[in-house]
Amino acid sequence: MLADGRVLVTGGVLQTYTTGDARRGEGWKGLNRTFTSDPVTKQWQEHEQMRKGRYYPTQLLMADGRSVVVQGWDESGFQRDNLDLELFRPRQAARRGGRPARHRAGVGARRLLPAHVLDAQRPRAGGRPLPRGLLVHRPAGGPRGRRGARP
Secondary structure: OOOOOOEEEEOOEEEOOOOOOHHHOOOOEEEOOEEEEEOOOOEEEEEOOOOOOEEOOEEEEOOOOOEEEEOOEOOOOOOOEOOEEEEEOHHHHHHOOOOOOOHHHOOOOEEOOOOEEEEOOOEOOOOOEOOOOEEEEOOOOOHHHOOOOOO
């Protein structure tokens, strides 16, 4: 849920896994669509598409109202993790008639290794603010927790 009460929906199912084989690209395929739903007006609004599909992505609402979208299986059908990080900016979406800024011009689509995300917008206990933005830390175990594994 966004700060203004709208519900943000990202990704979804482009194609289901029925009798196909994920080793041949016939597995689950993620959808690259982005929508908001306004519970007051009962209206859905489509926004700009994400760079790649995401089946079961994770969203994190940050203190400044942006939403971070990570993970989910991509659109390939090989059930590969989508390692891009994308930001949804609701204020920009409203100014642009419902569309967030282009991915290559400010939405911040970046390829990341599996990581922990920390919202660094809030001040520390001592009162001094942390640097603005997003801090990303790669776990010591490497991708999927395997020591020494390469992405």
